[in-house]
Amino acid sequence: MAYSEDHIALAAEYALGTLDAAERAQVEAMMAVDTDFAALVQAWEFRLGPLNQMVGLVEPRPELWERIKAEIARSGARAEAPPPPDSVTVAEAPDVVTLSEPPAQEVAHVVAEAPAPEVRTEASEQDVPAAAPPVIEPVRRDQATGPAANDNAIVARLSSKVRQLRTVANVMTAIAAVLLALIGVQLYRPDLLPPPLQPKPRIQTVEVKVPAAPQPSAQFVALLQKDAASPAFILTVDAGSKSYTVRRVGAAPEPGKSFELWLVSDKLQRPRSLGVIGGSDFTSRPVLSAYDADTVNRATYAVTVEPEGGSPTGQATGPIVFTGKLIETVPPTR
Numbered sequence: 001m002a003y004s005e006d007h008i009a010l011a012a013e014y015a016l017g018t019l020d021a022a023e024r025a026q027v028e029a030m031m032a033v034d035t036d037f038a039a040l041v042q043a044w045e046f047r048l049g050p051l052n053q054m055v056g057l058v059e060p061r062p063e064l065w066e067r068i069k070a071e072i073a074r075s076g077a078r079a080e081a082p083p084p085p086d087s088v089t090v091a092e093a094p095d096v097v098t099l100s101e102p103p104a105q106e107v108a109h110v111v112a113e114a115p116a117p118e119v120r121t122e123a124s125e126q127d128v129p130a131a132a133p134p135v136i137e138p139v140r141r142d143q144a145t146g147p148a149a150n151d152n153a154i155v156a157r158l159s160s161k162v163r164q165l166r167t168v169a170n171v172m173t174a175i176a177a178v179l180l181a182l183i184g185v186q187l188y189r190p191d192l193l194p195p196p197l198q199p200k201p202r203i204q205t206v207e208v209k210v211p212a213a214p215q216p217s218a219q220f221v222a223l224l225q226k227d228a229a230s231p232a233f234i235l236t237v238d239a240g241s242k243s244y245t246v247r248r249v250g251a252a253p254e255p256g257k258s259f260e261l262w263l264v265s266d267k268l269q270r271p272r273s274l275g276v277i278g279g280s281d282f283t284s285r286p287v288l289s290a291y292d293a294d295t296v297n298r299a300t301y302a303v304t305v306e307p308e309g310g311s312p313t314g315q316a317t318g319p320i321v322f323t324g325k326l327i328e329t330v331p332p333t334r
Contacts, residue, residue, distance in 0.1 A: 006162060245284045246277050248277070258309060260306045274301075301326070304316045304318045
């Protein structure tokens, strides 16, 4: 069976124990006649039962039990008190008629006229007059209305609570929607916002290291020749890379022989081979890194005729046919 939100809230509050006595009596009456509603209450008790386990037991103060016993004793004493001497014993209870009054006034029960019963007093044996005046008992309006008014009041209170909760939920939902929209606009269209709400631009400084351009190194040239009229090779040395390039100009090797380049310096005990000059027009080798710049710049470069493939012993075996010294052609950049 489908229940309204008010009935579901009533079952949940009953499981929590937040209802007053009248509301609890209403829920228990509904559970007695409606098994589905009783199952709904049990479901809420099962869900909310762990809350009871989270609350520790509280031991009441010792004087509380003494007060309870004293109050019980006083109530028993009042119930057992004897009636006053002038009390009247009525043989037959008269009929009671309830008169309805306007909502703003109290209502009363009126005893209808009936034959006068025989009454006797303890003090006197005289008869009571035949006609007795009607007895009026004031009754509160909430007593006259019955359980229906209590049910209506309970439903009204629950409806008010539900409306309050719905109002709070709607307000919180609206606030969350506004915040979400504001965040979205700040991320994607910040220009639509007023200046105070626009996000501040982030300035990031990126440092990029650009490698320095290589500076041109000094260049040296030597003309290797037998005499001024017969140049054989042009030797170019790069001081930065410590490499040399030999360009063939007019020398031609003999069959079965090879030209080999040598570095001759006073700082060295013997000439050092720089390799065989190839058969092509240009020969380049980075072999000068083993020597310091002063040795390379001041040395004498010589070409000998060696067996094909170069000297087998690492020393010059053939005659020196061409020589020359370096001169600086391109100064280094400062």
